[in-house]
Amino acid sequence: MEKSIVVSEVKRVKHPMYGKFVLKTKKYVAHDEKNDCNEGDTVKIMETRPLSKTKCWRLVEILERAK
Secondary structure, three states: OOOEEEEEEEEEEEEOOOOOOOEEEEEEEOOOOOOOOEEEEEOEEOOOOOOOOOOEEEEEEEEOOOO
16 A cells, blocks of 8 residues: 555443443545655544545644654
């Protein structure tokens, strides 16, 4: 996946019946024009026109680099 990144969003959601908090993960495939990102970076993405079958997001900026 050249010039592509996979961004995962993790949310804590309360279970409707049991009341426990559950982690829900949503994955987005985003376009990275300069191939800058590394694993563990915190990034900002925005929605754009479809660039491929699964890619309809674009990298705006890298907020924090991984250590």
